[in-house]
Amino acid sequence: MSTLRSFLTTVTRFLKNNVFAPFTPQWWKSRVLSKIPFIGRGAKKQALPDTDAQTAPVAPQAPTVVRQYEEHPSTAYMELKYNFRDVGRMQAISETLGRDFLTAMPEGAWKSRLGQIAFLHRRIHEDITSTRMSDLIERAKSHQSNHPDDWDEWDTANLREMDTMHSHYKPVSPDLIEKRARMSYEGRRQHRDCLSAGDWPAAREYLTRVIDLNKQIAEAKCQACNTNSPYEALMDEYMPGIKLSDVESWFGTMEKRLSTLLPEILERQKQTEPPKDMHDFYPAKAQMWLNQAMLSAIGFDFQRGGLYETGHNPVEGGTPEDTRLVIKNVDIHNFMDSLKSALHEGGHGIYIQGLPRTTWRYQPVAQDMGAAVHESQALIIEMIMARTRAFYSYISPRVEGLFHGLQNPTLSADNMHKNKIWVQPTTQRKSADEVTYFLHVLHRFKLERDLINGKLKVADLPDAWNAGMRDLLGIEPDSVKDGCLQDVHWFVGKFGYFPSYAIGHMLAAQLYQTMRKDEGSDLFEHIAQGNFMPVTSWMREKIHKKGRLLQFDDLVTEATGKKLSPKPLIAHLESRYLKDNALISA
C-alpha cells in the first residue's frame, strides 16, 4: 500500500510540476525513479537532488518545484506548511520593521515601533504554540512513522525543524517573548545612549532588567528542553546542535595554544617595521561606493538587497529576497574599517541570499543554520579572505584611483596587507586582529555565562571585565566606554551569542582548509584578479543552499570531511602569522 501510494504521489507531483520538463534520463532518475522504492533501491540515502533550480547541476531546464506548496499525502503536514509560511511572513515583516527602525524611521516613531515589533513576535509565538499546531505536528509525525517513504530528506528535515521551533517556543510564555522582542530594539537605543555618555549606572539598571528577563526565558527552556544549564538553553537558540561542553573544550584548546602562540607572534613581529598608519581623509560616498562594489564582486545581489549606513549598531539578518545589510556610519578617516564591516555583513548577506528561496522559501528548513554558521560565512570573507595578500593586490590600485592617491605608499598592497595582519592587543573587539580576536570572545563568553548562571552580579561587571582583559590580553580599558559598554549584544538580550564568533572563526578556518584543497592554487590568482566567485560558489554549494536540511555536525562533516575542531584555526593562525613570509603572503 505504502509503495503504491508513494508511486501515485510521485506521478501526481510529476504531472503537476513537471509536465513540460525535458525527459532526460538523468531527470527521470533523479525526479521519478529514485522516489519509487522498488526501483530506486538504495537511492534513498543519497536521496533527491537539490531542488533549488538556481544552482542544481542536474536537469537545469526543469522548472523549479516550489516545494513549499507541493502536495504531500499528509494533510497535517500540508497545513503545517501553510501555517509556517505565515509565521515566516511575520518574521520577514519583522525584519523589514527592524531595517526601517535602523535606517529610515523618523526618530519620534520609536516607541510605537517597539510596540508593533513586540506585538508581532507575540503573534508568532501564539501561532507556533497553538494547540492546533501541536496537534498537526503530532499527526504529521505519526504519518511519517507510518509512511516513511512519503517523506524525502527535505520534508523530514522541515518537519523536524517545525517540531523544534514548536518545542522551543512552547515553554516560554508569550509575555516573555513580547518583552524580549521589545528589548531587542529598545536595547539598541539604550546602548547608543549609555555608550555615548559612558553612563554605567544607566547601563547597569537596564542590563539588570535584560538579564532578569533572559534568566526567566533560560530557566523555562532549560527545564522543558533538557539542556544542561540555563546558559546552554540560551546558547542553543543561536547555535542549535552545539553543546556547552563542546564549546568549553574547544575554547580550552584555543586558549592554551594562544597562550604561547601570541607571545611568539609578537616577539617575531618585533623584527619587522610596523605598517604605515592609514588614517587620512576618505570621503564617505567614495567609501560606500567601494563597499558596494566589493559586495557585488563577492556575489551579493543588489537586486535583492542593499548596503546602508546607520547611526545605531549594525544588525545581521534580512530575508533572501530583501537582504538589506547595515553598517555603522562610515568613519571618514578610516576606509579600511567600513570595508571590513561591509565585507563582514556581505558574508552574512550572501549566505542569506543563497538559502533555498525558490523552493522552500518561508519553511523552517529554508532557514540559516544559526549564528555559528552565519558567523563562519561572515568571517571567512572578512577575517580570512580579506587578510590575504592577493585581496590587497586587487584592492590597492583601485583605491589609489578612488581616493586620489597614486603611488601613495599607505595605499600599497603591502601596506594594506600588513595593516590587516599586524597583531596588537587592543581593548576593542571590533578592531582586534585575527589572533587576539578569540580572546575577546572568550572573555565575553565567560562573563555572560556567569551573569546568567548568577555567579557574577551586574554591579561587578566593570571590575570583572577589566580583570579579564588584564588576564587574557594584558591590557585594561580606560573607561566603561572602552570596556564593558562597547558591545550592543547584551543590551539587546543576546546572551549566548558571543561564542558564535569564535566558533564561526573555527568553522571558517576549517572550510577554508577544505576549499583550498578543492580549488587548488588558482584560488589566489582569481582573488588577485577580483574574481571571488570560486569562494562564493563553493560556499553556496556546501553551505548556503542546504538551509537546515542537515544538522550542525552533519553539515560540517559533509562539507569538510570531519567534525568541527579548533585545529584548522590553530593551523591557519600558525601558518599566516608564524611562517617566514607571513608578512608578505597569504
Added chain:
Amino acid sequence: MSTLRSFLTTVTRFLKNNVFAPFTPQWWKSRVLSKIPFIGRGAKKQALPDTDAQTAPVAPQAPTVVRQYEEHPSTAYMELKYNFRDVGRMQAISETLGRDFLTAMPEGAWKSRLGQIAFLHRRIHEDITSTRMSDLIERAKSHQSNHPDDWDEWDTANLREMDTMHSHYKPVSPDLIEKRARMSYEGRRQHRDCLSAGDWPAAREYLTRVIDLNKQIAEAKCQACNTNSPYEALMDEYMPGIKLSDVESWFGTMEKRLSTLLPEILERQKQTEPPKDMHDFYPAKAQMWLNQAMLSAIGFDFQRGGLYETGHNPVEGGTPEDTRLVIKNVDIHNFMDSLKSALHEGGHGIYIQGLPRTTWRYQPVAQDMGAAVHESQALIIEMIMARTRAFYSYISPRVEGLFHGLQNPTLSADNMHKNKIWVQPTTQRKSADEVTYFLHVLHRFKLERDLINGKLKVADLPDAWNAGMRDLLGIEPDSVKDGCLQDVHWFVGKFGYFPSYAIGHMLAAQLYQTMRKDEGSDLFEHIAQGNFMPVTSWMREKIHKKGRLLQFDDLVTEATGKKLSPKPLIAHLESRYLKDNALISA
C-alpha cells in the same frame, strides 16, 4: 445605582490617572465634577474637555490620560480596546511596509512583499470579524444602553466606529480582502509599467481583474450594509456618511455653474498677458530642501515624519508617529510641480499628525474621517493657500536665492502667482488649474460609477474617456498615456475615491470661508511673512484633533456652522477668478 457606579468609576479613574495632577478648580470641574451627573448637571452636552494634552486649552499641567488603556466598567469594551489596538498596530505595520515598498525596498523583493501585505490584511480581517469580536461588540452595546452614563462621547464614538468596522468587514470574504490588499500594491507596478509603455491591452486585462474584484466586494457590502448601489458601497469605504445622491446633487450644481463660469473666466483672461513660462533648471536637491522647509513652515513635524521621493506614484497615509510623505521623483525643470505635490501631501500629513495620538492612539475613534476630509486638508493648503498672492510674496525672494535667480522675472511673486491661477483646460488632472479641476474629477466619477454598475465595459474605456473630455473640457488626449492611463487609482483598486477630490475641494472652500472670518484680515499678512500656523492651528482645533469623534455632517456643521454645500467653492472661484483684481490678489 448608575449614578453611584458612575461616581465610583470617576473616582477610580481619577486616582489611577491623575494622582499627581494639580487640583486647580478648572481641573476639578473638567475632569471630575462634570462627570458626576447630579453635580455636573447640564455639563454632559459640552462634555469632557478634549483629552489630547498637546492642544487642550484647559488644565495644561494635568498628565495626558491615555484613554486607550483607561479602565472602563464594560469589560467587553476594555477587551475591544485591546483588540483594536492590535488591529491598529497591524494597520500601522502595513503602512510601514507600504512606505518601504515605495521608497527603499530592493526591486527583487516585490513579489514576496505583496504576499506579506496581503497576509497582514487577511489577519486584520480575521481579527475584526471573529465571533469573539461580534460577541464583545454586542455585549459592549448592551452595556452602553443599560449604563449610558458610563459612556462619554469619545467612548460612544469609539464603540460606534468599532461596530462600523466590524459590520463593513463582515460581509466581505477574507479571500477578497487578501486579493485586494495584494492588488493595492501590485497595481502600482502595473500602472507604472502600462503607463510608461502606453500599453492599453495590458492595462485592459489588468483593470478587468481589478474591476471584477471590486464588483464582488461592492456587491457583498451593498447587500449587507444597505447601501443603494454597489458603487455607493465602495464610495462609503472612502467617505463614510456621504450618500451617492448627495454627491450627484452637489456635482450637478457645480457642473451647471462651471458651464458658464469657465467660459466667462477664459474670456476675461484674454485681456491679460499670460504668465511667463517657468521651465528652467532647478536642481533636485534644492527642490527637496524647499519642499521640506515649506512643510516645516506649515507645521509638519519632521521628528514624526519625513518627505521622500519615489519612482512610483505617491501614496497618502502613514501614522501619527510615522508620517512619511512620498512624492513622485522631482522634475528638475519644474520646481512648482514638486512644491505643489509636497504641499498637497503636507496637508494630508499635518492632518495625520494632528489626530488624537497621545490619548486614543490605535483606537477606531482616533482615525481620520476618510478621503473627503483628508483631501480637504490637502487641498486647502495646495489649492487654496498656495494660490494666494501672499504665499508667493513669501516664496519669491527665497527661491530667487535658492535657485540663483536674483531679479529673475519668472521668479517674481506676480509671475508665480499668475502661473498658479492661470486657467487653461488640459488633459492631465494633476496639472489642471483650480477651476477645471472639478471637471476632471466629475469625468472620472461618471466613468468609474458606470464601470462598477456595469454600464461601461473596460474595453470601451478609452473611447468613453475621450468623449467625456471633449464634452466637459473641449479637448482630447493624444494617447492613453495622456488619457485613461494617467491615474494610478483604478489600478490599485480605488473605485469610489475620485469624488473625494471634488468634495474635499468644496469642504476646503467652506472651511476657508469660516477660517477667514475667524482669523480676520491679518491672515494674509501672516502668510506673506511665512507664518502659516494660524491656518494649521485652526484646522487642528476644528478637524484634526477630533479624529472620528463626530460623523461627517456634524463635523462640518460644528466647524463651519452649516452642512457641506458647493456654494462656498463656487463663491471662492468667482471671487478669485472673476474679481477685477483677480490676477494680482488672493
